[in-house]
Amino acid sequence: MITQASNYKQRKIVDQFMRGLMVGATILALIPLFLILGYVIFRGASSLSLAFFTEAYKAPQMSLTGDVQSAGGVLHGIVGSILIVGASLLFALPIGILAGVFLAEYPANSVATTVRFATDVLSAAPSIVVGVVAYILIVQRTKQFSGLAGSVALAVLMIPVITRTTEEILKLVPHTVREAAIALGTPKWKTTFTVVLPAATSGIVTGALLAFARATGETAPLLLTVLGNNNLGYSLLEPLAALPLLTYKYTEMPFPELNDLAWGTALVLTGLVLSVNLLARWATRSRLK
Amino acid sequence: MTQEVQIQANIFSSLITRFSNYQNEAVGALSNKIQALHFDFYYGKFQALNDLSLAIKERSITALIGPSGCGKSTFLRAINRMHDQNPTARAAGRIFLDGQDIYGPFTDPLLLRRRVGMVFQRPNPFTLSIFDNVAYGLRVAGWKDKKRIAERVEEVLHQAALWNEVKDRLNHSGLGLSGGQQQRLCIARTIAPKPEVILMDEPASALDPISTLKIEETMFELRQEFTIIIVTHSMQQAARVSDETAFLLMNAETRAGELIEAGPTDQIFTNPQDKRTEDYISGRFG
Numbered sequence: 035m036i037t038q039a040s041n042y043k044q045r046k047i048v049d050q051f052m053r054g055l056m057v058g059a060t061i062l063a064l065i066p067l068f069l070i071l072g073y074v075i076f077r078g079a080s081s082l083s084l085a086f087f088t089e090a091y092k093a094p095q096m097s098l099t100g101d102v103q104s105a106g107g108v109l110h111g112i113v114g115s116i117l118i119v120g121a122s123l124l125f126a127l128p129i130g131i132l133a134g135v136f137l138a139e140y141p142a143n144s145v146a147t148t149v150r151f152a153t154d155v156l157s158a159a160p161s162i163v164v165g166v167v168a169y170i171l172i173v174q175r176t177k178q179f180s181g182l183a184g185s186v187a188l189a190v191l192m193i194p195v196i197t198r199t200t201e202e203i204l205k206l207v208p209h210t211v212r213e214a215a216i217a218l219g220t221p222k223w224k225t226t227f228t229v230v231l232p233a234a235t236s237g238i239v240t241g242a243l244l245a246f247a248r249a250t251g252e253t254a255p256l257l258l259t260v261l262g263n264n265n266l267g268y269s270l271l272e273p274l275a276a277l278p279l280l281t282y283k284y285t286e287m288p289f290p291e292l293n294d295l296a297w298g299t300a301l302v303l304t305g306l307v308l309s310v311n312l313l314a315r316w317a318t319r320s321r322l323k
Numbered sequence: 324m325t326q327e328v329q330i331q332a333n334i335f336s337s338l339i340t341r342f343s344n345y346q347n348e349a350v351g352a353l354s355n356k357i358q359a360l361h362f363d364f365y366y367g368k369f370q371a372l373n374d375l376s377l378a379i380k381e382r383s384i385t386a387l388i389g390p391s392g393c394g395k396s397t398f399l400r401a402i403n404r405m406h407d408q409n410p411t412a413r414a415a416g417r418i419f420l421d422g423q424d425i426y427g428p429f430t431d432p433l434l435l436r437r438r439v440g441m442v443f444q445r446p447n448p449f450t451l452s453i454f455d456n457v458a459y460g461l462r463v464a465g466w467k468d469k470k471r472i473a474e475r476v477e478e479v480l481h482q483a484a485l486w487n488e489v490k491d492r493l494n495h496s497g498l499g500l501s502g503g504q505q506q507r508l509c510i511a512r513t514i515a516p517k518p519e520v521i522l523m524d525e526p527a528s529a530l531d532p533i534s535t536l537k538i539e540e541t542m543f544e545l546r547q548e549f550t551i552i553i554v555t556h557s558m559q560q561a562a563r564v565s566d567e568t569a570f571l572l573m574n575a576e577t578r579a580g581e582l583i584e585a586g587p588t589d590q591i592f593t594n595p596q597d598k599r600t601e602d603y604i605s606g607r608f609g
Contacts (some may be wrong), residue, residue, distance in 0.1 A: 142410075210447040214509065217403060218460040218516065219437035228459070233450040 078301030081294040085311055087112070089274075091264040094289045108299050110266040114274035118184045118260060119250050121270055125189035126196055127242060133193070134200025134238075139226050150201075155177030157194035164190050181270040184260035188252060192245035199241025203234045236317050243314040247307045253278035263320065275304045324390060355419075355554065356381040356404065356550045357520065362416035366395055366409070371397045374416070377569055384542060384551045386565035386588065388558060390603070393571040394580020395554045399522050401425075402552065403439035404432045420520070425576035432539030437464055440518035444525045448497035448512075453489050456497040456508055458518040474514055483511035484541050503534025519547065523553040529559065539564050558604055562592050570600045 085107045092106030133153070137146050167185035171178055183321075207230050216226040232237070256262075261273040262283060277299055284296035357379040364372035372394045379385050387395040397406075404425065406412035413494050425435060440460075448456050454456040458466075466472050476493075480486040485507045489500070497508055506526060513521060523542075527535040542551060555561050561568055567572045569585035584597045595601045 038590075087606045122597055132435070169373055208447065210443055211449060213405065213408075213443060214447045214449070214512070215459070216408065217436055217441035217443075218435045219435075220459075221433060223353065224463065229449050 064224040066153045071308075074297065074301050074304050076298075077294075077297035081298035082301070083107075086106065086295070086298055090266040093264075099246070102200075105197060106295070108275075108277065108280050108295060110263060110275040110300070111277045111299060112302075113268065114181065114260070114263070114276045115250060117268070117270055117280075118181045118256070118274060118276055119188060119246060121182065121185035122188035122192060123242070123246060124191035125185065126245065130196025130241075130245070131200050131238060135204065135226060135231070137197065137201040138204035139222070139230070149176075153197050156190070157198065158298040159191075161187075161191055161252050161253075162254040162258075164276045168255060169258040179258055179259065179261035179273040181267075181272065181274040184256045184274070184276070185270065185321055187255035187259050188249040190247050191223060191255070195245040196238075198243050199244065200234075200238050203237030203241065204230060205239070207233045210267040240314045240317045243281065243310050243317070247310040247314070250310075251278060251303060251307050253282055257282075325483060331396060355379060356421065357552075358417075358419045360417045360419070362401070362414070362418055363399070363417070364394070364401055364406075365413045367411040370577060370579040372401075373574065373577065373581050375571075375580070375582045377427050377582055377585055379552060380567065381550050382546060382548070383566040384546055384553060384564055385567040385569065386601070387552065387554045387563035387569050387571060388556075388561050388571070389571035389580070389583075392578075392580075393555075393573045395571050396524055397572070397580065399524055399554050402520070402522055403436045403441055407432055423550065425507050428438070432598065437516060438518055439520040439522060440513040440516070441522040442506070442510055442513050442524070442526045446502055446509050448494065448500070448508055449503050450498060452494045453497050453500070453508060454493040457515050460512055464516045476511075479511040479515045481543060482514065482541070483507045484537055484544075485511060491577075498528065500533075503530050503537060506530060506534065506538060508542065510538070510545075518549065520552065521549045523551065523558060525554055535560070558592075558606075562588060568592070570597075570603060571596075572599055572603070 087107055088109055089107040090110040091108075133149065137150055137153075140146055160304050161170075164187050168183050168190070172183040173188060176183075211229060211233060212225055215229045216222075222231075256279050260276055261278065262279045263273045263275045267274050281296050281299045281303065284292045284299065287293060338576050355378040359375050359377045362372060362375045363370065375394075375398060387399060389395050395520060400406055400420060402420075402425065406414070414426050420435070423430065427555065437460075444585060449459060451459065452477055456474075457479060458472050461472050461475060464477070477486065477490075480489065485504060488504060489495075489508075497505065500508060506529075510526070527538045529539075530538065539560070542553070546566075551563075553565065565588045567586065567590040568588045570583045570591065571578070572583045574581050584591065584595060584600045586596075591600060591603055595604065
């Protein structure tokens with residue numbers, strides 16, 4: 035029997051101890067996630083109503099008895115977020131995907147090495163710095179806070195994520211599939227666009243969704259570019275509201291009703307980011323089948 | 324000074340002799356579909372093929388046999404310049420296709436590959452529908468007429484003995500087929516644009532015996548129309564399907580692949596001229 039080995043008991047104990055250590059650390063790491071999720075749901079769920087999704091900001095009013103009445107919703111924030119993030123996807127998707135294709139399909143040259151390094155640096159850049167850059171480049175020159183400036187800042191944050199996921203996914207496409215197309219006399223660019231990219235679609239979608247989730251939750255660059263707006267606006271050339279900005283703003287307000295709206299906004303934002311993440315996971319899983 | 328001139332003159336005259344030898348050989352070889360003449364191949368500094376001269380007849384099946392590392396796949400892939408993808412790969416000597424130098428300055432590799440198709444070791448269908456997999460090469464070759472494309476797709480799926488199995492699901496993914504079906508799909512895809520030569524790199528090595536048999540039956544059918552060169556590790560397969568057989572072996576000193584013997588398959592398998600061929604086909608090494 036193997037149990038007769040001299041240090042069998044000691045090994046067994048060390049094994050148990052190490053396993054317990056790792057399980058404990060995992061649980062510790064998960065506690066904040068569940069605390070945040072639980073508390074956001076607990077505080078935010080009560081403020082979710084029809085008006086929350088269909089009305090914009092309403093100024094708090096004081097009744098004759100001295101109560102402060104406030105209602106209204108965050109429709110302006112939802113619309114603003116969709117516009118800003120949508121526009122930034124329009125900028126970031128083509129640039130990010132094409133850059134990723136370049137890195138994966140033409141890997142062995144000095145330009146690709148430089149681009150890869152720059153992408154890594156950019157993906158680690160603090161988002162407030164990106165916001166300052168967009169502020170100086172766009173807001174100062176046009177003398178106008180605008181949704182568009184925010185879109186550019188978010189696009190800069192999304193591009194490295196999309197580029198690197200696209201590159202990694204394209205590297206997973208088997209070389210033999212490329213060879214099959216080449217052996218039919220297909221030019222390289224055509225092979226890339228008609229064979230390699232379609233084979234990697236779901237992976238690229240995953241990368242785009244993750245970038246989308248990250249951009250939707252960004253607050254710092256929006257403060258300096260989009261500014262915020264109490265009214266429902268549809269123009270990307272003007273200041274817009276956005277969900278993370280509303281959370282920030284309503285939390286500071288001295289009215290409990292608006293504080294509740296902030297919790298509701300936080301819940302919507304968290305739910306959105308979480309469901310996009312889950313969607314991304316689901317897309318990856320179906321690719322592996 | 325005079326010595327230098329003398330040396331240069333010697334080099335020049337030897338080049339002339341070598342060139343005219345090539346010419347004489349080439350003239351005799353033009354009747355063959357493919358003719359390799361003193362073909363060398365290098366990966367970086369490593370020489371993979373040394374001085375390979377081999378004739379391949381039109382509308383026949385030629386099998387390249389030999390142990391691993393003997394350069395048979397390297398030679399096969401050299402015929403449609405698949406090595407162009409590898410920047411360190413380099414060819415010397417000549418391979419002629421219908422008398423045209425494959426490595427000559429006037430050969431466009433894209434057009435060459437439309438004349439010389441290839442089937443790979445592992446089935447590699449595109450993530451497209453069955454129909455689009457076969458139609459892909461046609462569209463690359465510039466076919467526009469949808470009706471003609473559809474007719475050609477059906478025709479080659481018949482030829483690849485796949486039509487009855489897929490006719491009801493042409494718009495399903497090619498990846499949903501079994502391994503053997505995928506390989507026959509890849510064969511259909513290769514022959515659809517009507518190449519003249521088909522290169523097969525161990526096309527049945529990843530397949531079960533039944534699928535292998537079907538592939539071999541397909542090859543027999545295709546021999547009426549195409550020139551086929553097949554690399555195989557299976558001596559039985561070479562004996563079953565091929566008309567001509569070429570035996571390659573790695574030189575023990577230089578580690579470069581060399582052609583040992585080539586000829587009609589019957590002769591190679593029953594009456595080999597070289598001792599090494601006999602040892603290999605009787606299973607004594609390799």
